[in-house]
Amino acid sequence: MTNFAIALVLGGFFGFSLNKAGLTKYHKIVNAFRFTDMAVLKFMMTTLVVSMIGLYVLRDVGLITFPAVPATYIVGNIIGGLIFGVGMALTGY
């Protein structure tokens, strides 16, 4: 139950940050593919760097163990990504 409460709160901040970064808007997503607005990339890369540092520090201190890392199957990952990109550019999700 606490786990679900955590999920609800974290989800709240997740949605909040997406909204404030403008990623809920069609033009932000599509313009990333047109190279006219790099907000999506700036947002994604900042998130990656911050959480990467946090997670690796916490792991080395011994506070966490990594959850199951998403599986790598090269062809599937790339084909999935290719299909996903079409949908992403069309909907602006």
Place this chain on the structure above:
Amino acid sequence: MNQIVQYIRREEWSPYVAGVLLGIVGVLAVLLSNSLLGASGAFENLAGLVGKALAPKVFDNVYFNFVMPPGITWGVILLVGVFFGGMAGAWTSGTLQWGKKDSANSDSQWKRIFGPQTWKRWALAFFGAIVLEYGAGIAGGCTSGLAISGGMLLAPAAYLFIAGMFASGIVTALIVYRRRY
């Protein structure tokens, strides 16, 4: 303090500030409940739940039994939070609108490219979302679940996925926009 409140009320934050916020959320998710942020997986959990109730034979396969077991998972609850979090974001910037006629299709760039019809926006969103979710199912995650959550654990899958996503996204945008690209 006043300045912080003012900043929160702004409609658009610097993507760096919002990125730091999501980065912290990503770390907390692992620290507090040993889970990864994600969105597309939750839809599959829910789809499995509905599918098992309506057509148990069709949904009795490896994918829905083991890869994406149906049920109300951590990710589903997370999505509920995302929904209200997004609303809170719009509310703090004063753009939350109820029942306005064009609020379902308010993006001026979209209107310029595809025209003002709302049904077109909805139809394209519906069709595109099917394509998108299918791709996410094959790859094993979406932008949040694979690209960000996998990327922060340095999973090779995440970077392959980002490469594929941008390659086809750019081509699709080229086709849709043609000379207006």
